[in-house]
Amino acid sequence: PVIFNVEQFRRQFPFFAHNPDWVYLDNAATSQKPQRMLDVLHQFYLEQNSNIHRGAHLLADRATTRFEQARQQIAEFIQAPTAANIVFTSGTTAALNQLAFGLMGTVLQPGDRILLTALEHHANIVSWQLHCQTYGVEIDVVPLTAERQLDLAAYQQLLKRSPKLVSFCHVSNVLGQVLPVQQMVALAQQAGALTVIDGAQGISFQPVDVQHLDCDFYVFSGHKVYGPTGIGVLYGKTTALDLLRPLLGGGEMIKKVAFSGSTYADLPQRLEAGTAAIAEAIALGDVLLWLSQQDRVGMQQHKAELTLYAHQQLAALPQIELLTNASHNAGIITFNVHGEHPSDVATLLNEQCIALRSGQHCAMPLFDSMALQGALRWSLAAYTTQQELDTAIKALTNALELLCPLP
């Protein structure tokens, strides 16, 4: 078998040559970009820039063709049945807000319940909460077990309350856990619920097949999967997208507009008012095509090995309390230093050019449920090297010597 060559993969990312002093362990926040993606983005603005769908000229037609080709590439990347199942949004947050707005008052009625999990990012909590009071919808939350795993027995119990919708992350951005999403979707379907998967972290972990998962909706951001910021995807089954009331009204999303009333365009345009992030969509389509041509099994294996290695190195430091474990983990290592505030540790690591996240990682309810103020997070990508982890461990050891020297 061909072994995944991390150095060769890494050389495709110019960021590292520009930042040779840094160890970048903040990939769950955003990934670095391959040169090819930057070239596509640049080339569009340099040579092809035109607005799409409304041009009476060849340049607009060409831009439209490339934009629609990107939609097709994205559909193929996640195995969506047709390109019309792909709605462009500005990211995961925007997609979840479109879902909450689009389902509240249409599918979700007073007295209905929706089911979320204790692991969720604020984007998958507050987007629903914004409307719950107005529409009289109640939220139930699947708790964690004492081992900080999602409590699947509690999930099954809560499904007995007949939620109309269940929304959960594919991979936790705090605990790195890969949820058994296919099983969770099947159970939700048996309970008669619509299913939403927040794929912000899941999309870069392993190939996603939305038809195999059979979820109604799957959402993700381009920037966490080697693509640009400002572009994301709302995938939905056709029957599910048909349920959505558009969040944004305006150009592109209509058939006929009159002051007496307007009619809407077909999917996916019905949910895409206004000028899209055209260059970014094209670059995302291309980068996902590129990613599908990489050794994804090798990438995943490399990340799994480094995740295990980082856990082993951290577990050997007596001052460290690990919140994650290396199994079923997508490359996220979260920990605290006994008796120290995570931001103090992060400051000392930043001074040594280690880029990481500290705090509550947009998951305050999760930290409340663990009775913790926050934590430090290292998140890996396929271009992370063992040498980088060794440098980070060394920097952490230096910080520990300053903060809490062993007797």
Ligand code: PMP
């Ligand atoms: N959900 C999860 C699980 C995330 O990790 C993130 C990003 N941290 C989001 C949602 C929000 O993504 P974005 O900021 O790109 O909209």
